[in-house]
Amino acid sequence: MNYFIDKIMEVVKNICFPIVCCKCGDFVDSEGLCPNCWKHIKWISDPKCKICGAPFEIDLDALCLACLKKRPHFDRAIAAFRYEDFSKDMILKFKHWDATYIAEKLSNWMYGACAKDMAGADIIIPVPIHFLKRLKRQYNQSELLAMGLQKLSGVAYEPRILKKIKHTDPQEGLSRNRRLKNVRGSLGVDEDYVSLIDGKSVILVDDVLTTGSTVNECSRILKKYNAAKVIVVTLARVDL
Ligand SMILES: [Zn+2]
Numbered sequence: 001m002n003y004f005i006d007k008i009m010e011v012v013k014n015i016c017f018p019i020v021c022c023k024c025g026d027f028v029d030s031e032g033l034c035p036n037c038w039k040h041i042k043w044i045s046d047p048k049c050k051i052c053g054a055p056f057e058i059d060l061d062a063l064c065l066a067c068l069k070k071r072p073h074f075d076r077a078i079a080a081f082r083y084e085d086f087s088k089d090m091i092l093k094f095k096h097w098d099a100t101y102i103a104e105k106l107s108n109w110m111y112g113a114c115a116k117d118m119a120g121a122d123i124i125i126p127v128p129i130h131f132l133k134r135l136k137r138q139y140n141q142s143e144l145l146a147m148g149l150q151k152l153s154g155v156a157y158e159p160r161i162l163k164k165i166k167h168t169d170p171q172e173g174l175s176r177n178r179r180l181k182n183v184r185g186s187l188g189v190d191e192d193y194v195s196l197i198d199g200k201s202v203i204l205v206d207d208v209l210t211t212g213s214t215v216n217e218c219s220r221i222l223k224k225y226n227a228a229k230v231i232v233v234t235l236a237r238v239d240l
């Protein structure tokens with residue numbers, strides 16, 4: 001009897017609160033992507049650069065040219081999938097159009113990609129946004145992803161250390177040099193909390209890794225305040 005009641009409740013729930021695909025909005029049985037969208041997302045796996053995580057076409061256990069030329073301040077960067085036409089609108093929907101209900105699913109995918117690297121981590125820090133931007137958007141997408149990772153990993157979450165102290169133009173569409181200039185001097189720390197990262201292994205969370213200038217600047221600051229290690233975890237990364 002209980003079985004039938006459960007089944008009826010499930011049908012009622014699905015009618016009242018249908019579950020839809022994070023990407024295309026089609027009805028699905030469980031939260032996430034429909035099989036068709038799942039197939040089209042370009043998930044990142046080995047081989048890839050040992051530092052920045054840039055995917056390689058051939059089986060190489062090495063560093064990419066960019067990392068060989070200039071080592072980033074972070075120790076490693078990990079992304080769940082590639083940022084391209086297909087995944088772009090799902091991320092933009094999450095970032096700008098209030099689709100915060102998909103945050104949990106997105107952090108699940110991130111955790112799938114970085115669980116091994118999070119094993120020894122001490123603290124999770126989201127990339128900050130300026131308070132005016134936060135006021136306008138009502139949320140910081142990186143904080144939502146970082147909180148999701150905190151729930152899954154049990155690693156402490158600390159959003160108060162890094163601060164965006166200067167409002168900057170959006171990084172989208174800017175060249176690497178302009179991005180670097182744009183981000184320089186725009187980030188700072190809250191001195192009351194920096195002791196929390198002294199000698200600690202930090203997981204730095206952002207939504208998309210493009211040229212890496214923002215996470216690199218965050219990592220530089222975290223290392224300046226004695227973070228022992230910084231691992232960048234993003235949902236997606238752009239192929240440059
Ligand atoms: Zn779909």
Ligand SMILES: [Zn+2]
Nearest residue numbers: 049052064067
């Ligand atoms: Zn690299």
